[in-house]
Amino acid sequence: MKWTATALLLLALLGRGESLEVDVASISKCSVACTELALALRDKVSLPQNSTYELEDFQYWSNQQSSQRPTCRVTPSCAEDVSLTLTILKANNCQFAVKSGGHASFAGASNIDGAVTIDLRNLNELVVSESKTEVSVGAGMVWSSVYLELDARNLSVVGGRSGAIGVGGLTLGGGISFFSGRYGWACDNVNNYEVVFADGSIHDVNEKSFPDLYFALRGGGNNFGIVTRFDLASFEQGKMLGGQTLYTADNMPALNTALYNFNINHYKDPYGAVILAYVYVPAEGIFLASVDLEYGKPESNPAILANFTAIPSIETTARITNLTDLTIELNSTQPSGFRETFWVFMVHNDVQILTDIQALFASQIPAIANASGLLPALVMQPISTAITSHFTSNGGNALGITAADGALLLINISIAWTDIADDDRIMEFAANFISSGVALAKSRNLAHRYIYQNYAAAPQDVFTGYGPINKARLQAIHQKYDPTNVFTKLQPGYFKIN
Ligand SMILES: Cc1cc2nc3c(=O)[nH]c(=O)nc-3n(C[C@H](O)[C@H](O)[C@H](O)COP(=O)(O)OP(=O)(O)OC[C@H]3O[C@@H](n4cnc5c(N)ncnc54)[C@H](O)[C@@H]3O)c2cc1C
Structure with missing residues (x-):
């Protein structure tokens, strides 16, 4: 194995060449890369046993x-650091993950065994434009x-x-x-991306500069570059209604009807937002419904949520507050430190399919009910035309959904557990549930091909779910900007376009 020109230059510059008496040939590609990275980026690189790494x-x-053990971690603090890191990794043919x-949730998505993890956490600057x-x-x-800084400015x-x-x-x-009813998804509201390309160059990517890549970044995941900054459209936002409400499971029929009606009426008042979860509580052997109800104005009883709030609940945290508070509350209900899996599929809006999918989930739960630390949830979210009508913003995103598809329901399962010994049967349960749910929806002509990348499990074919036209377009754009497959082979984790 040879030292790269970059490393030799750095060694010379730092005057440390003679102190490195190591058998270079015997060290792995990534060990060499980590040595070069440490020389170039100093304390932005950490090694196992180092307190920063741990x-x-x-x-x-x-x-x-978290159980993945990279050879080293790099924590860049600017786009140039990311570019230099990528150059060194490529020169050493060392694989990497970006966090x-x-x-x-799954191993390898943003951490990597025996290679290099690029942790972006020090790219943490927030700047509000003069026009706000x-x-x-x-x-x-x-x-x-982000919200803590913006709430203080009513943005x-x-x-x-x-x-x-x-x-x-x-x-x-x-x-x-x-806020998706008013503005679409986060990707529909990015004006510009600062991106490190596969060749290490740094560019602003927007509708004018690189329209094809701009399209690809709106749903294309980690296949096209390392984004170092997102320039997001912002808007005035004060306090709002939000919180979680708990119901007994006998209210599921009323909740399903409320969800169906919310979905078809959302365009009349896009300030509303709903997440309906059907949760199994192993300690009690019962199911409960947990519903997140939000409204983007400080109003206690908006009509768009009335079908939910009219149902008698066990308890609620609904209150007028700010967004930071609501996101901290949601975070506390899904803590880190467990084994986790997410799986997803999509159906057209229909009360009976909701009822039947919940029955399917309940009927299959006994297969995993005694797994230790188990917490399985079936989560249903309306993807209304109020939301999808924004998917054409800025030339359109890559997701392959249009408002012409009508009101949709995103169905995902989220399962937490503690014992690695239960991994296989939980993954088998999840895969079986998804395939039987999709089969059920297909048998009623209610299936939609879309698979939401952010909720998908590793075996799910996300990009086929975007439809053949968008998938082919994304593959062509990838070929143009990453012809040597830096982001699809050297970075093997997560969902790959080719
Ligand atoms: C508790 C919980 C709540 C959630 N709530 C929501 C929600 O409200 N709405 C929603 O839509 N989704 C939600 N999700 C799903 C979430 O959007 C995905 O899990 C998402 O991938 C997490 O992003 P991250 O940056 O934290 O993850 P990471 O694991 O850091 O990154 C995910 C993937 O994106 C890549 N990546 C990250 N940053 C960059 C970059 N700058 N450049 C290139 N590639 C990059 C990584 O390499 C990795 O492959 C939730 C998930 C959980 C676990």
Whole structure:
């Protein structure tokens, strides 16, 4: 193995060449890359056993991700650092993963065994434009930090609903927000991306500069470049209604009808937002319904949510508050430190399909009910035409959904557990549930091909779900901007376009 020109230059510059008496040939490609990175970026590189490295291991949501052990971690603080890192990794043919908020659940998505993890958390600058219509956000920020700064100025952006999610992963996969009825998903509200390309060059990507790549970044995930800054459209936003309401499971028929009606009426009042979860509580052997109800104005009883609030509940945290508070609350209900899996599919809006999918979930739960630390939830979210009518903003996103598809329902399962010994049967349960749910929807002509990247499990074919035209377009754009497959092979984790 040879030292790269970059490394030799750095060694000479730093006057440390003679002190490195190592058998270079015997060290792995990534060990060499880490040595070069440490020389170039000094304390922005951490190695196993180093306290920074060990601390960074805890910055992942799922245990499957935090148990990965990269050869080193790099924590760049500007786009030039990211570019230099990429150049060194490519020169050494060393694989890598990129992390923003670390909330992708499966191993390898944003952390990597025996290679290099680029942790963007120090790309954390937030700048509000003079006109207050745009907020530039570092790609390693988490949403609660963004909202904390913006709430103080009565401003907001379209972003995540759980505080610890990263700006990077959420926005590159789509990004469902409490404000999506008014503005669409997070990706529909990015004016400009600062991106490190596969060749290491740094560019502003927007509708004018690189229209094809701009399209691809709105749903294309980590296949096209490393985004170092997102310039987000911002708007005035004061306090709002929000909170979680708990119902007994016998209210599911009324809740399903309320969800159906919300979905078809959302365009009349796009300030509303709903997440309906059907949750199994193993300790009690019962199901409960947990509903997130939000309204983007400080009104206690908006008509668009009345079908939900009229149903008698066990308890509620509904209150007038700010967005930061709501995202901290949601975050506390989904803590890190567990084994986790997310799976997803989409159906057309229909009360009976909701009822039958919930029955399917309940009938299959006994297969995993005694897994330790189990917490399984079936989550249903309206993807109304109020939301999808914004998918054509700025030339259109890459997701392959249009308002002509009508009101849709995103169905996902989220399962937490503690014992690695239960992994296989939980993954089998999840895969079976998804395939039987999709089959059921197909048998009623209610299936929609879309698979939401941000909720998908590794075996799910996300990009086929975008439809053949968008998939082919994304593949061609990838070929143009990443002809040597830096982001699809050297960065092997997460969903790959080719
Ligand atoms: C508790 C919880 C709540 C959630 N709530 C919501 C929600 O309200 N709305 C919603 O839409 N989704 C939600 N999700 C899903 C979430 O959007 C995805 O898990 C998303 O991938 C997380 O982004 P992250 O940056 O935290 O993850 P990471 O694991 O850091 O990143 C995910 C993927 O994106 C890539 N990536 C991240 N940043 C960059 C970048 N700057 N450049 C290139 N590639 C990058 C990574 O390499 C990785 O492959 C939630 C998930 C969880 C676990």
